[in-house]
Amino acid sequence: MPTVTVPLPHPYDVEIERGGLARAGALVARYARANSPVVLISSPRIRRHWGAAAEQSLRGAGLHVLALELRDGERHKTLAGAAALAEAMAAEGADRDSVVVALGGGVVGDVAGFVAASFMRGVGVVQIPTTLVAMIDSAIGGKTGVNLRAGKNLFGAFHQPRAVLADPEVLRTLPQREYRSGLAEALKYGVIADRELFEFLAGCAGELRRRETAPLERLIAACVRIKAEVVAEDERERDRRRILNFGHTLGHALERAGNYRRYLHGEAVAWGMIAATRLAAGLGRLEAAEAARLEAAVLALTAPLPTIEEDPRAILAHVARDKKTRGGVPHFVLPRAIGVVEIVAGVPEAAVAAALEATIALSRAA
């Protein structure tokens, strides 16, 4: 069972263990006080699949469990959703020694983490991610929060978990589109930091799409290691952590252009990685052969992806808006080779438009 330590000033462990959910109680008990309820936050769908196992384990460890739900879906990642959870915690006797256990994907993890950051000025949280995205990305690093009408993730706090427990077994019930979205994020790690990981993912695409246990566990451990390293170097996302945004500038713009309904996040990131790859190649920063391999790997892991139907001008307008909110400094994370990326400022708009057009053409040809 691999354990990865996130080496921050208050280090914590990410435990990757098949069947580990059964040990949730023993793990959480390390951080809980006998008389303070443990607050298990999930969603109806997640609870239906995995709630009983989690609750049984927590109760088996002698913990007093308060089980709460956030409704499923990104649109419930709101202040109102967080407030309802906090109100229920207060009403049901949670206190400053309570520990929040987030059992779910990124939505549950972000909201539950935010509630933990704020409830009585902060209580501990243990993340038990149930999606591939959450296991390799959102559960690690302490970014928590909710969406505002003005945009995603605009209201939140940094609040590192006490521990993270990733049980690949729970991915069995994840819908295939959600799972493939996670594979896109996994490939991102290979491209930004680890050529060997990239080769492994590209070479095992079929096995991974079938969720074969051994390669899946290897994938999770490798990605968690990279996320942990990047976070430790740059907890507050000032610099190095920005490389995690590879594929995300155009990906976010695409998500917005699709009103957050047409694409899952990872699907938009898959197209965004292809667009960034084309952009890098177009600017002469990446060899054509590398670009072709990168693109083929994205598609091998994530296809079929939704066709890009939106008007490129609308997508580019969202890119421009994104720049504005970042102080007007346009930047793209571009591969120089597989495993090495650079943050590049001052990319000509025409080059971005051309890369996007090529990506759209590819999506329509598929």
Ligand SMILES: NC(=O)c1ccc[n+]([C@@H]2O[C@H](COP(=O)([O-])OP(=O)(O)OC[C@H]3O[C@@H](n4cnc5c(N)ncnc54)[C@H](O)[C@@H]3O)[C@@H](O)[C@H]2O)c1
């Ligand atoms: N905090 C961070 O650093 C960070 C990083 C990446 C993404 N995020 C956030 O994460 C969110 C996306 O997370 P996500 O991709 O995990 O999506 P999600 O949390 O919306 O989950 C996707 C769907 O799968 C269901 N589900 C979850 N686990 C399941 C399981 N084991 N079996 C069956 N169904 C299951 C959920 O109910 C939901 O309907 C976004 O809000 C994004 O902003 C945060």
Ligand SMILES: [Zn+2]
């Ligand atoms: Zn992402």
